[in-house]
Amino acid sequence: MHHDMRERLRQTIDFFKQKGATSRENALSLDELGLPNVFEYFMDSPMGEHLPFQEVDGKYYLDEKRVDEYKEAPFPIPPMSRWARQTARVPKGYLRYRVLLLLKEKPMAGSEIMSRIEEETGGRYSPSPGSIYPLLKKLKESGLAEELPTIDGMKRYELTDMGHAFLEEQSGQFEKMKQRLSSGPLSVPPFLDLPDEIDYLRDSARRLFHALLAxxxxxxxxxxxxxxxxxxxxxxxxxxEVERLLAELKS
Known part of the structure; x- marks a missing residue:
């Protein structure tokens, strides 16, 4: 299956070249590219950040500078492997959005942010240090967050006035992102907080998700x-049948 997916992605790269969508100025919509909606699904997942495609204003183009990097990457791509083990759909940009919201609540360190997100998602999404710390650095460089003096060995960050304004300006976009977390063509119920006796349902849901995706x-x-x-x-x-079982439980 890994070989098939790599080959499919290589074909997609060639397809973008044929269409001339190889720069920001020449980005094309899915309809113009003739690509199925599942392409958008992959681009919205964490794996999308590691593919040689870029999205701008709802259109896509091939970033040729990243093509060689992609060809040399191991497969499955590490973020893809991690994502495939999760039953939640995590849209591209979700991490930045969630970190900004957490910093709006109070100053936090990278380790505290990782623990909080993992706790909130019931363990379905656990950002890595390689994702969190570069992101905090970018937020600082862009003026959206600032680094506080180290206390108890913890380097914490807090949201700046610019960061608060950014959250307010992007509230509509972030609301759409929240909706996409819980819906979508292939999203799967999270099965959170299941008793140990029926925790096996989580594995069944994951198996179903993978089969539907394939x-x-x-x-x-x-x-x-x-x-x-x-x-x-x-x-x-x-x-x-599931609806019948639900009615049976409620009766």
Missing amino acids: VTMELTDHPESEVAKKLESLMTEAAE
């Missing part, structure tokens, strides 16, 4: 396949 990717290349109709019937039956 079959959806294949169907983008074979939209005329009878598999799509069979899949629709199967998912409808499954949804009806």
Whole structure:
């Protein structure tokens, strides 16, 4: 499967070149590129930050400077492996958004931010030090946050006036991001706070998520396949059965 996914991404790189979408000025929409919506799904995931594509105002282009870097990268890409183990969809830009909100509450250190996000997502998303600390540095350099004097060995950051203004200006965009965290074409219920006796449901949900992701990717290349109709019937039956079980629990 890893080979198939790498080959698919290589084909997408060639496709962008053929379309001439190789610079910010020549960015194209999904419709103009003729790409399926699943491409946007991947770009919105943490994996998207490590692919050689860039998004600008809802359009996409190939960043040729990152192509060689991508070709030499191990596969599956580390962030992709981590993301595939999570049942939550984490949109691109979510981390910056969440860090800014946390700093708005109170000054925090990188380790405190990582622990807080992992706790809030029930362990489904745990940002790495390699993500948090470079981000804090960028927020500081951009004037959105400032570093406080070290106390008890902890280097904490707090939001600046510019950071508060930025959050206010971007509130609409961030609200859309919050909605996309809990919805989307392939999002999966988080199954948080399950008793130990039924924690196995988490693994079943993850398996279902991976299967749906894989079959959806294949169907983008074979939209005329009878598999799509069979899949629709199967998912409808499954949804009806789950709804029946829900009614049984509530009765």
